[in-house]
Amino acid sequence: MPSRTGAALRAAAAVTVAAALLGAPPAPAAAAGPGWSAAPAPGAGTASDAADRPYFYLEGRPGTVLHDKLSVTNKDKRPHTLRLRGEGAEGAWIAFAARTVSVPARTRADVPFTITVPPDAAPGDRSGTLVVTGGGHRTAVRTHLRISGATLSALSVEDVRVVRTGGGGGAAIRYAVVNRGNTELTPRLAVRADGLFGAVLRRDARTLPVQVPPGRRVRLTERWPDAPALDAVDVKLTVTAGGGAHAAASATYTAAPGWLLAASAATALGAAGGGTWLFRRRRRRRRQAQVGGTEPGVVSA
Template sequence: MPSRTGAALRAGAAAAALLLGVPATPAAAAAPGWSAAPAPGAGSAPDAAGRPYFYLEGRPGTVLKDKLSVTNEDKRAHTLRLRGQGAEGTWIAFSARTVKVPARTRADVPFTVTVQPDAAPGDRSGALVVTGGGHRSEVRMHLRISGATLSALSVEDVRVVRAGGGGGAAIRYAVVNRGNTALTPRLAVRADGLFGAVLRRDARTLPVQVPPGKRVRLTERWPDAPALDAVDVRLTVTARGGAHAVASAKYTAAPGWLLAAAAATALGAAGGGGAWLFRRRNRSRMASTESGARA
């Protein structure tokens, strides 16, 4: 039986912690008492090391089957709810949306994944979600839709703009996935000015994945862009499967004072030309008047 002195000391410590603004140590969250994993084979127990996620493969229009194991290690029964998650989560159908698992029991719940007839070949991902008793567990699912894959992309809307603040420029462009499989693009950049090369960047992998049919807008920083030059910028984008695209844009770089001087010169030339034209027309009118008077 704990002593009154020990209880008093603990109470005093808690009170001191509150006064000093130190939060009391929270109690550890209670374990859910159940777990979810892909169903094992041959009657063995679920083993996350051997089968950490679901892997299913099939052609468009096929129905794939598997089982989800829910193990209740608690001393009481648990009622759990099942659902799919992700873009392909709507393809998942369980034999029962709710399952009651008795104490010390494992339940294997069959489910199907119906691959849509118009689904494009390639890799997809999703998850099977189990919730109950205020807890949630996700079991990942990798789905490969077999069939002919097409890797194709395009580079669009390429333009070069002056960067604000620190100077330089920025190359803005869009990568569009024209195929039916997700692509991780690689980008190479080159730019040539009036007197030769001003930029060379070898191909590197971009930190983005472009799903089929999607457009991703990207920006390539160019801090040491020339301040005075006429430049042709060329982007080359590639990806696995032979995807390849090239696009280019022109960029005229000039300092602000030079642009202002050019504008002033142009305005001056236009004004001088207008004055000359006005004087010429005026002389023509006077000549016509004098000829009429003599007649």
């Protein structure tokens, strides 16, 4: 971060501590938990509440400096000294007014911070967290940063394969979704599988409980508990997301019960053994014939 930005941050945004005591009663000394919490600082000096802002949302163009505050609330009867840092895609872009903050008992401290967007940052979404640690506890507050500019939604589906699971005849479809664009994606998945005699699986598109940041690969598993026990199946996955992102990939899957596989293996082994015995017998006969025809002192009649 440029030195003038850090100097301005320290001069104009020192750590502030709420002067009023918290209205909520302090937690009992024996209560579990760290005794403190962290959340985006609310407006108008009200008490910090995750319902006010459950996460940080900031937006700006490349090269800009964005400002906000993290609120740390101490509900304990004793002070806490806490450490602050940034993690995730824009963790290196985050600078706090102070890396360590001491919060008196039953008091709230608002810690300013900045996110400096690099001039060459690509437009799109970034995700990260502000992490607060102290007393053996860790709390993370999510940040969502949108860099203004033209966005591109693109993805690919890779490494599709079907594997048997357990002894009950079920299977699992394993695959990876890769975000090839510059905006965070929430993928939707549709599954189609066709066997030798027609359709064996149809699942309409549904939203997956995962968000894929730009440039990230996420490995996922689709459970298939009623997969056929005997069939040759073509499985096709279609993944879509906002902004027109669309991709598809396929895999083949041959299902067979264990006893059939064992019988096939035994048959193949027997055929291989028979072929080996016949080959050895023929080779032995050729050797005997060669020895009989070239042995010294033997004359053919």
